[in-house]
Amino acid sequence: MKLILLGAPGAGKGTVAKRLTAIDGSVQISTGDILRGAVQAGTELGKEAEGYMNRGDLVPDSLIMGIMEQRLQMDDCKTGFLLDGFPRTIPQAEALKTLMNKIGISLDMVVNIDVPRDVIFDRLCTRRTCENTKCQAIYNVKSMPSKVEGICDKCGSNIVQRADETEVAIGHRLDTYNEKTAPLAGFYEKEGLLKTVTGTSSDVVVAAIEKALSL
Ligand code: ADP
Numbered sequence: 001m002k003l004i005l006l007g008a009p010g011a012g013k014g015t016v017a018k019r020l021t022a023i024d025g026s027v028q029i030s031t032g033d034i035l036r037g038a039v040q041a042g043t044e045l046g047k048e049a050e051g052y053m054n055r056g057d058l059v060p061d062s063l064i065m066g067i068m069e070q071r072l073q074m075d076d077c078k079t080g081f082l083l084d085g086f087p088r089t090i091p092q093a094e095a096l097k098t099l100m101n102k103i104g105i106s107l108d109m110v111v112n113i114d115v116p117r118d119v120i121f122d123r124l125c126t127r128r129t130c131e132n133t134k135c136q137a138i139y140n141v142k143s144m145p146s147k148v149e150g151i152c153d154k155c156g157s158n159i160v161q162r163a164d165e166t167e168v169a170i171g172h173r174l175d176t177y178n179e180k181t182a183p184l185a186g187f188y189e190k191e192g193l194l195k196t197v198t199g200t201s202s203d204v205v206v207a208a209i210e211k212a213l214s215l
């Protein structure tokens, strides 16, 4: 399947993407994971992106398009892909459309995961992430703690609070989302690709996607 997962930070895009991957082997492409990997590895890309990310600002469209142009042409995308955290602005969506026309691929659907803001805020404040960039497993101190406090169940690395998951940065990320990313729903509505799923449970969201795609 070739999908875009839209939704606020903390809406559950990553969790839903991981579950969909298991269905047909489509790859999850998370620009946030790619950028955090680059920051940790200290690459040029990481150095450019880090300041924006820690403040909760978007990194410039040109950096993101450079990443995605390469990523979408890798072999593993042929089976399908789940875009998680991209596109995030109208210019990114326009550039993605041009890029897909150029490389001859088309989207099946754009899923807008709609979760109330108070739920989102609470989730992000209690979210923890495995610091191993190859893992980046997600936990929640309230709803999904690791078996051993502070240690990742999957890889044994430390679980940390992300630098952009302080209350100030979270508030800023949500404002940025409303201003820059929420308009993408209208963009994809016009393209005839939008499917909005309201719900705080990833089971419900995954089931709605399977139904819409007749899987
Ligand atoms: P979340 O969806 O939980 O906010 P992500 O892991 O998707 O987190 O993104 C973390 C940060 O990486 C964003 O706040 C932003 O700085 C940057 N980022 C990720 N994807 C994009 C994108 N498509 N365009 C611009 N910045 C991005």
Ligand code: ZN
Pocket (backbone or CB within 6 Å): 130, 131, 132, 135, 136, 137, 152, 153, 154, 155, 156, 157
């Ligand atoms: Zn881990």
